[in-house]
Amino acid sequence: MKTVWLPILSVLLFVNGLLAETPPATVDEAAKAIDFSKFKLVNPVEDSTTSCIASQSYRAKGDVDQVTNEISKQLTAAGFKQAEGATITPAYASAVFLKDGFSVSLSIFPSGDNQSVQVALRNHGNVNLEKIVASDKLQKTYALPGSVMYTTKLSPEDARKLIRQELESQKWEWFGDTTVSFFMRQNAVRLQVMVNQSPAQPGTTAIQISSEQLSTELPIPSKATMIQYADINGGMIMDSTQSTPELVADLRQRFEKLKWKSTTDNLVKVGIHDHLIFRNNKEELADCEFFEFDGKSRCKISYQTKEQVDRENALAKKAAMDAEAKSKAAAEIKKVTISPIAGAKVKSKNQISIQTKSGGAAAILKAWLDNMKADGWKLESTVDTPQVAELSLEKDGVKLSITLVDPGFIPGEIEIRADKNCEIIPGR
Structure with a gap:
């Protein structure tokens, strides 16, 4: 594979010129572009794979160049075009691929056993980050597919308020915080916004916005105070100032708006906590577990794809059949x-x-x-x-x-x- 070296500015102009100005993608739209839960693995090492619609990670047998070439061929066959600026060395490979406004990053590096490499593929969605925030108080310093950086003379606190207001005006909704950043989500694309005082430029605040395609679109309660989300399994934990009955009613309404239906009218007690299960026409499952935590109402959502539900049902059916056979055997003298x-x-x-x-x-x-x-x-x-x-x-x-x-x-x-x-x- 030919390695291309270009100044960053040239890469940005080329790449961002290809990014489409379209609404943030839904799960179905992203899966139509590429579904990493079904994307063919290249010489995978057994039991090393984690994958979902928006990402894929695994160990592959071979060296960096071999595996990079094979994956690049597959992405090209799927309609993606490699952006300029790829770097391929024996120590690591990094490349970006574009299709219909979506950008996919590929990174590969040796695993340390001299026989395999670690592969990471990530869909960054279809949002043109260069145009997502428009303010004369921000100065853009660079932009790449899936990431853009600004500087400003605003304080970090004022910069955070400005970015959040700009995004909320475009129908992005708050999707949780970390100690150094906050998240916003629209449809199935999540933005991470990091705002920090620039150590190299006193009096200057640095802002980095990065995007990530998600594999699920689970609802958020109206009065959430904490959200934790893991895309690799679609799991989500949320705290709310609502009472548990209010939180249940709120989430039920929001699930139904997304065309999910509860399997029961009332909560079901499982162990010590109440549960409510939702299914949709794609036969996905969302198990909502409700309980009190630290003075707030908490909901923990466990998500399963149709394939995961079918696999779990098959295992449960086999376990029931085995138990029945064992019971019959025990009853026989x-x-x-x-x-x-x-x-x-x-x-x-x-x-x-x-x-x-x-x-x-x-x-x-x-x-x-x-x-x-x-x-x-x-x-x-x-x-x-x-x-x-x-x-x-x-x-x-x-x-x-x-x-x-x-x-x-x-x-x-x-x-x-x-x-x-x-x-x-x-x-x-």
């Missing part, structure tokens, strides 16, 4: 015929005992065990002396427990016990 042993008396269907002369139990037991082993039984012993013995025999899933007590001054006793679903039949 197995008749266990054992080798003849002198003096055997039936104490119950699964237990027999033998009394012997003092000092004679060990010889009787040894002769019987030899016959049982000859019949295919496997012997294990915990304690084995002429006075005290604890043994077990096993064959075809049936286990017999044997104890011997013969202290030498009273009659000896041998006891043979089977599982409750077994009936011991002494041979003759």
Whole structure:
């Protein structure tokens, strides 16, 4: 693959000229451009893959150049065009691919075992970040697909207020905070806005806005105070100042607006928390768990794709069938015929005992065990002396427990016990 080196400004002009000025993409629109949950893996190392519609990460066998070439071919075949400015070296590869306004980043670096590389593919959505904020108080310093940076003489606090107001005026909604940034979301595109005092320029505030395509579009309550979201599994945790009934009603209305329907009219108690499950026409599932936390109402949403739901249902069905088969097997009485042993008396269907002369139990037991082993039984012993013995025999899933007590001054006793679903039949 040819490596192209260009000044950053040239890259920006080329790339951003291709980005479309369209509304932020929905999940379906993003999946139409590329669905990384179905994108072919290149020589994957087993059990190393995490993927969803908007991203893919895994280890691949091969070196940086080989794997980069293969993935680039696949993206090109899917209609993407590689932007200028790619960097490919033995130490790492970084490239951007464009299609219908969407930008996808590819990064690859060695895993450290000299046999594989780590691959990361990320859809950054279709938002033209150069035009997302328009203010004469901001000076743009650079722009790349998925990222733009500004400087301003405003304080960090005032800059944050300005950016948030600008985005909210364009129908972006608040989507959570970190200690150094805040998030905004519209449809299925999330923006991360980082605002900091520039260490190199006293009195100057640096602003970086980056975009990320999301794989889900789950609703946000109207009075949320905290949002945590993980796109790799679609999970979300939200705190609200609403009471739990108010939060439930609010989310139900917002889910229905997005064409999700609850599977029950009322909350269902699972363990100690209340749950409400929603499904949509794509057969996806959102399990909303409600509980109080730190004086606020909290909702934890566990999201599953149709494939994940089908897989879980199949596992549950198999587990139920296995449990039913095990239950039936346990209910069936197995008749266990054992080798003849002198003096055997039936104490119950699964237990027999033998009394012997003092000092004679060990010889009787040894002769019987030899016959049982000859019949295919496997012997294990915990304690084995002429006075005290604890043994077990096993064959075809049936286990017999044997104890011997013969202290030498009273009659000896041998006891043979089977599982409750077994009936011991002494041979003759």
